[in-house]
Amino acid sequence: GENVEQHPSTLSVQEGDSAVIKCTYSDSASNYFPWYKQELGKRPQLIIDIRSNVGEKKDQRIAVTLNKTAKHFSLHITETQPEDSAVYFCAASEGTYKYIFGTGTRLKVLA
Amino acid sequence: KAGVTQTPRYLIKTRGQQVTLSCSPISGHRSVSWYQQTPGQGLQFLFEYFSETQRNKGNFPGRFSGRQFSNSRSEMNVSTLELGDSALYLCASSLLRESDEQYFGPGTRLTVT
Numbered sequence: 001g002e003n004v005e006q007h008p009s010t011l012s013v014q015e016g017d018s019a020v021i022k023c024t025y026s027d028s029a030s031n032y033f034p035w036y037k038q039e040l041g042k043r044p045q046l047i048i049d050i051r052s053n054v055g056e057k058k059d060q061r062i063a064v065t066l067n068k069t070a071k072h073f074s075l076h077i078t079e080t081q082p083e084d085s086a087v088y089f090c091a092a093s094e095g096t097y098k099y100i101f102g103t104g105t106r107l108k109v110l111a
Numbered sequence: 112k113a114g115v116t117q118t119p120r121y122l123i124k125t126r127g128q129q130v131t132l133s134c135s136p137i138s139g140h141r142s143v144s145w146y147q148q149t150p151g152q153g154l155q156f157l158f159e160y161f162s163e164t165q166r167n168k169g170n171f172p173g174r175f176s177g178r179q180f181s182n183s184r185s186e187m188n189v190s191t192l193e194l195g196d197s198a199l200y201l202c203a204s205s206l207l208r209e210s211d212e213q214y215f216g217p218g219t220r221l222t223v224t
Binding site: 036103104 | 142144146151152153154155156159161166167169201211212213214215216217218
């Protein structure tokens, strides 16, 4: 079945540096790729998403890239701030109302 | 607009018991999905409902079941609880039929002793 691998599991960066989280999916029919941020004790919240007909999408300091051929998609956070510290989850969906999530990346931004 | 709500927020049960969790989606949202979140496994898809119909199901045993009512509110039930069922159970609602942004509820923390 569909599988999503996410790396790294933990990531520490200095404030102001960039952070990159990578995901690989297995089902070539996947066409929707959201990223969620979950702060400690809170619910996951969508931060950015991308559909398979787009290669890149940006929203201020956050960007997502998609390589359909390699079945990779990545989250890029620039100019990281302490409030970016959280667990980030990628997910993939092939349109059948089923989202498969990666195992999460714990990002720590060091002041 | 009110967000997704889940009740109860915390629950402690004993092995062998059963439990029912409730989720009320955002007004107008007709799709409700359920996930189990554990520290080692991340978010695992349980099932999704739209207009009272289960459209997809994850790889969980038959002890896990759900339903959706005509007002889009959804319940999930776990029978014969096991220690490994201890987790945060999240529901998420979305507006459209196709893959679309999901809005998560705060979750129900279930502890099985």
